[in-house]
Amino acid sequence: MDYRLDWGPIWDNRGLIAEGFATTIALSAAALVLALAVGGLVGTAGAARPRALRSAAAVYVETMRNIPLLIHMYVWYMALAFLKLPAFACAVLGLSIYSAAYVAEIVRAGIGSVPAGQFHAALASGLTGFQTLRFVVYPQALRIVAPSLASLMSQLIKDSSLASVIAVADLTYQAGAIEGQTFRTFEVYITISLLYFVLVTVVSRLVMVWAGDAAPGLSDA
Amino acid sequence: MPEVVLKNIPFLLHGLAVTVELALWTIVGGTLIGLAVGVVRFLKMPVLGPVSTIYIELVRGTPLLVMLFVTYFAFPALLHYRTTAFAAAVVGFILFIGAYLAEDVRAGLRSVHQGQVDAALALGLTRLQALRFIVVPQAVRRMIPTLFNQYVRLFKFTSVASVIGVTEFTGAALLVNAREFQPVPILLTVALTYLVLCYGLSLVGRVLYRRFAVTA
Numbered sequence: 001m002d003y004r005l006d007w008g009p010i011w012d013n014r015g016l017i018a019e020g021f022a023t024t025i026a027l028s029a030a031a032l033v034l035a036l037a038v039g040g041l042v043g044t045a046g047a048a049r050p051r052a053l054r055s056a057a058a059v060y061v062e063t064m065r066n067i068p069l070l071i072h073m074y075v076w077y078m079a080l081a082f083l084k085l086p087a088f089a090c091a092v093l094g095l096s097i098y099s100a101a102y103v104a105e106i107v108r109a110g111i112g113s114v115p116a117g118q119f120h121a122a123l124a125s126g127l128t129g130f131q132t133l134r135f136v137v138y139p140q141a142l143r144i145v146a147p148s149l150a151s152l153m154s155q156l157i158k159d160s161s162l163a164s165v166i167a168v169a170d171l172t173y174q175a176g177a178i179e180g181q182t183f184r185t186f187e188v189y190i191t192i193s194l195l196y197f198v199l200v201t202v203v204s205r206l207v208m209v210w211a212g213d214a215a216p217g218l219s220d221a
Numbered sequence: 222m223p224e225v226v227l228k229n230i231p232f233l234l235h236g237l238a239v240t241v242e243l244a245l246w247t248i249v250g251g252t253l254i255g256l257a258v259g260v261v262r263f264l265k266m267p268v269l270g271p272v273s274t275i276y277i278e279l280v281r282g283t284p285l286l287v288m289l290f291v292t293y294f295a296f297p298a299l300l301h302y303r304t305t306a307f308a309a310a311v312v313g314f315i316l317f318i319g320a321y322l323a324e325d326v327r328a329g330l331r332s333v334h335q336g337q338v339d340a341a342l343a344l345g346l347t348r349l350q351a352l353r354f355i356v357v358p359q360a361v362r363r364m365i366p367t368l369f370n371q372y373v374r375l376f377k378f379t380s381v382a383s384v385i386g387v388t389e390f391t392g393a394a395l396l397v398n399a400r401e402f403q404p405v406p407i408l409l410t411v412a413l414t415y416l417v418l419c420y421g422l423s424l425v426g427r428v429l430y431r432r433f434a435v436t437a
Contacts, residue, residue, distance in 0.1 A: 003299050066419035067412045068380040070391060075412065078404040154282070161284035165384055172286060185298040189291050197282030 009182035010191050013174075020174030021195060027091055027170055028157045034096035035156065039103020044133065046104055047111035057104060065101035070162055072098045077166040091163035099156050106148045110141030146211030150204040157200050171195060223406035229397045236393025237414070243307070243379045243389055247314040248372050254319030255368075259326025273323065280320035285381050289313040293385045310382035318375050322368060329364035330356060366429040373422040377415060390414070 010017070046057035064072075076090035085093070114137050122132040142149075164173035175192045179185050226233070258273045280288070293309035296302075304312075333356045341351035383392035394411045398404050 003301065062420055062423075063416060066377070066416045066423065068377045068391070068415055070380045070383070071408065071412050071415060074395075074404075075408050078398070079408040081404065158282075158284040161286045162381070164286070172284065172290075175287075175290070179294065186295040189287060189295040193279070193283045193287055193291065196284055196287065197279060200282045 003186065005187060006184060007187050009184045010178070010187050013178045013182070016174045016178055017171070017191065017195070020169060020171035020192075021199075023088075023169055023173075024157070024160055024171040024196075025199070027088065027095070027163055027168065028153075028160045030092045031095035031099065031160065032153060032156055034092065035099040035103050038096065038100035040107055042100060042104035043107025044111065046108040057108070061101045061104050063101075064098055067098075069094065069098045069159055070165065073162055073166050087163075087166050087168045090166055091160070091168045095156065095160055095163070099152065099159070102152055102155070103149075106145050106152060107141070109148075110145035111137055113144050114140045142211055146208060149211065150207040153207055154200040154204045157203060158196060161196070223403070223410070225397070225401050225403045225406055226410045229401070232397060233390070233393050233410075236388055236390040239307075239387065239393075240376075240379050240389040240391075243310060243314070243382060243387070244372070244376050246311045247318060247375055247379075250311065250315035251318040251322055251375070252368065254315060255322025255326050258319065258323035259330065262323060262327045263330040277320045277323055280317055285313075285317055285378055286384060288317050289381060289385050292316070306382070306386040310379075310385060310387050314375065314379065314382075317378075318371060322371055325367045325371060326364060329360040329367065332363050333359045362433045365433050366426055369426045369429050370423070373419055373426060376422060377419050380415070 042057045042060050045053040046061070048054060048057075072094035073091060076085065076094045077087060080090075118136055118140065119132060122136040123129070127135065160170060161172040163170050164176065167173070169177075171192050175188050179188045182188070258276065261269045261273045262277075264270075283291075289310060292313035293304065293306060297304050297309075337355050337359075338351050341355045342348070346354065379389055380391040382389050383395060386392070388396065391411060394407055398407045401407070
């Protein structure tokens with residue numbers, strides 16, 4: 001008996017696939033914003049002078065990234081079930097708290113790569129600490145870490161597929177649903193693999209372009 | 222330790238043993254694929270080179286979970302063979318981590334300065350000898366810590382195998398929870414165990430970085 005490829009059922013279920021794709025994008029976008037916010041703070045603390053701040057940042061990073069993402073998701077969904085958070089919120093929290101550890105390491109490395117003279121010069125010209133970070137340090141750091149940020153975002157989008165395990169109806173979840181109804185196993189998983197591939201590729205290209213605009217000089221660096 | 226965990230320790234330890242077994246098979250297979258594909262990419266071989274590039278790009282653009290669904294459901298359906306969840310997980314992890322390892326191998330090989338190759342050739346070594354005696358010894362030193370870090374990453378990723386029904390550590394804990402329904406102590410124990418193991422392994426990685434640092 002041969003397995004005959006039949007893409008018809010996949011096309012018939014394009015609505016479900018589109019819904020899943022939209023959920024994957026929404027989930028990744030929400031988790032990314034949170035991860036950048038938390039990771040930006042933790043990473044800045046990790047590059048700060050006071051030892052206590054640096055230690056606290058290191059504890060956050062080592063704890064969060066050494067626990068598998070799947071466990072993060074289950075903790076929010078099952079162990080903290082009394083919070084009665086919707087599955088989508090659990091996935092956003094799990095994904096962002098985990099990814100923030102990686103963002104923090106990127107931010108810390110980025111700040112570390114800006115020469116100390118830049119801080120001193122900015123402070124000496126009368127900028128406040130916050131202004132120094134905002135206008136002098138971050139723009140230069142962004143230029144340096146743009147490739148790492150791009151690969152972090154791809155990783156985050158791919159990681160979001162684990163949300164399907166706690167019943168978030170993302171792309172991977174819908175693939176399972178379609179497979180269960182149509183038995184077009186191969187076709188459906190190849191289709192969603194390609195969709196992830198396209199999404200990841202487009203997003204990482206966009207990040208590089210955006211970083212180039214936000215920090216001029218990236219393209220000729 | 223919570224009572225619910227204590228009384229299920231043999232079962233959980235068995236799960237942990239499966240995790241280790243899964244990781245070891247994957248490390249062996251993934252490293253072989255990584256070395257082969259990395260060298261092919263480094264040497265820019267015709268046909269094999271572009272095929273390797275497609276493999277790497279496809280795998281790195283696909284989520285690990287989807288990769289496991291492909292090796293557990295899609296490939297067996299298409300090619301008519303039976304597989305176990307464990308075997309499918311090993312194959313999926315090997316294909317997955319192999320792509321990342323290949324890039325590390327290539328980066329390691331490329332990290333040896335071209336001037337050293339030129340100098341070796343000028344001294345009368347053949348290309349193969351230059352590779353064997355000049356490039357590889359230095360590249361391997363640089364690769365060891367990087368590869369080790371990928372193995373630590375992989376160890377953490379093995380938890381995903383529970384989704385296709387492998388009773389490794391996470392899968393075993395979920396089964397215990399299904400029977401006892403005490404998610405808080407069970408999941409905290411699981412999280413702590415991974416934390417201690419992965420952090421411990423990453424410390425070993427740091428030692429390797431220092432031990433094998435190539436100083437100019």
